[in-house]
Amino acid sequence: MGNLRENIYNKSPHFIQNLIVSLYNILAYRKRYSGKYNEFIKHYYKNKDLTLDELKKIQTTKYRDFINYAIENSEYYNKTLNQIESPESIDNIRELPIIDKETLRNNIQDVYTIPKNTGIISKTGGTTGKSLEVVYTEDDVKERFAILDTFRNNFGYKLGKKTAWFSGKNLLNSKNINKNRFWKTDYIYNVRYYSTFHIHSKYLKYYLGNLIKYKPLYMVGFPSTMYEVAKYGLANNIDFPINTIKAIFPTAETITDEIREVLENYFKTNLYNQYASSEGAPFIIECINKNLHLELQSGVFEVLDENNTPSNKGRLVATAFNTHGTPLIRYDIGDQIELKEGTCNCGNNNPLVKEVLGRISDFIYSEEMGKINLGNVSNCLKGVKGIVKFQIQQDSIQHLLILIEKDENEYTSKYENIFLQNLRERVGEIIQIKIEYIEEIPVEKSGKFRLIKNNIKNKILI
Structure with missing residues (x-):
């Protein structure tokens, strides 16, 4: 929001603030779920049961097209990749340079393939303390949401089903806090946004009390905040109603075994994790069997040791297919993963991940x-x-x-x-x-x- 809109919002009464949140979502969802979104949804739904060989063929084709696009449209990649023989061949991927966050940040203007004012900007704070302004094309955003929605749809979630969302939106003013009201509600799309800025022992009873009263079907957002609410309920012997929440979808933070155990036990449901990044990393998603899978249709995942040699456990270097506005090619995200041998009988034939070892939330x-x-x-x-x-x-x-x-x-x-x-x-x-x-x-x-x-x-x- 701009300063004027923020001032209007902050000075408005509670019910008007709820309405503003709904209007903001209407505009955002209109962009997000229009155009090619339905094509992407159909594509990923149709391809859910592909064999590993079929998934790899799609990955190879998308890699070729993505590299050619970057060379043609990005000044940075035109300089760096044109020097390599057949850079569009996935077999030659290790010939391409690895790009770290500092390199991306220092060359960001030349990496862009479109003017910022024609794309969708993601201002990433970044957990390493470095700021990046990533630009997506509209189709990039629609495809990313199609992948995410396909994942959540596996567990019954659809836009409009009652959801408690714990996100980084700062939607409260002093009146809300004085009234111990730490949430705003979009009544059109059935989403209640709970503040993640006021997680204090003196407020947690209001969070939990409202959550029990609201009876959401799904919980989405920062797991560390949900974890504090759950710990408060356990410490004070406040039982959470059974058969209320169908699934928890965490975002943005690393899931530890303790966080998973506390959230699932207290809220009496299952947590299903997914990994991506605000810069646009390809997706790792959890299935009904609680196994993590690489999504090969979203990018190429390289797990490398300290000598840049492929390994089962090491740092993740990613090439992300839905980052056409700011191409990520062999991008060192700064997180680590460990691969897992074998297959899963859930129907998803993408390779398995034993653990995402990203940064532990502090x-x-x-x-x-x-x-x-x-x-x-x-x-x-x-x-x-x-x-x-x-x-x-x-x-x-x-x-x-x-x-x-x-x-x-x-x-x-x-x-x-x-x-x-x-x-x-x-x-x-x-x-x-x-x-x-x-x-x-x-x-x-x-x-x-x-x-x-x-x-x-x-x-x-x-």
């Missing part, structure tokens, strides 16, 4: 707001230019230290203020914030970068 804590998860912290970069990387360190409940690597050519006091405003929306006004600008934020001994370093977890009771 959080910072504010006495005023409660736990602020990794997904919400990473979104502090939205609307901000010139921050190359940032890290939040918390050594006490009263203080946060923010380390920032900045681009002197882009970063100004204006963007510092936007960043601080975004952060304050998440942590509240009481906690003290100190910003320190440094040349380089050190990585961990493992070589990984951590966006959040919380050193007081053992002191936090929620």
Whole structure:
């Protein structure tokens, strides 16, 4: 929303805010589910039972077309891939250069194949603290939602069925908080959006009470937030009604065994995971048998060790077919996966994944707001230019230290203020914030970068 629209929304009464949310969704869904969306849905539904060989043939064809498109339309890939013999052949994929996040960020203008104002922009905060502005074509977005909807449809979900959504939307004003009302409802599409910015022990009873009263059929969103609600219910012996929720679909964060166990046991349902990324990574989806499958029709998955040699366990380097606006070719996402031998009898013949080893979700804590998860912290970069990387360190409940690597050519006091405003929306006004600008934020001994370093977890009771 622009500033004017945000001001109108914030000053509106509760029922008008609900209406604005519904109107926003009507416009968004009209774009998302029009045009080629139905073709994509039919394609993925028809291809659900293909053999592995048939899936690989489709993958090979889509790879060829995608590489040729990138060479023809992207200045960056025209320079880098034209030097390689037959780059469009999937057999030669290891001859193509690997692109990491920093390389993509530094060359993003040349990577784009379309003007930003003709595409759909995804402003990714990024869990490593690096900001990216990815541009999709309209068909990219429609195909990605078709894949996601095909996955969820396997478990009965359809748009319009009553859903509780825990996302990064900040939809509350002070009146809502004073009334202990931490949600907004789209009554047209039957979606209730619960705030993920106010996960505090003093508020959790209102979340859970409303969730029980609302009786959603599905839960979608940040698993760390649902996890806190479930833990509160368990700790206070508040039983969740049986046969209410048909499935839980987590987004944006890594699912640990503990999170899965708590969510499934408390809400008395099954959790079905899927992996992608806001940059546009190809999909990994979970089936009815709780096995994870690569979706070969969405891209090429390379699992590489530290020597860039194919391995069963290692970092994921992906080529994503539905990123025509900002092609991702041999893109080092920064996550790790482990492949699994064998097949599954669910009917999906795509290769199996034993585990997605991505970054374990972390959080910072504010006495005023409660736990602020990794997904919400990473979104502090939205609307901000010139921050190359940032890290939040918390050594006490009263203080946060923010380390920032900045681009002197882009970063100004204006963007510092936007960043601080975004952060304050998440942590509240009481906690003290100190910003320190440094040349380089050190990585961990493992070589990984951590966006959040919380050193007081053992002191936090929620």
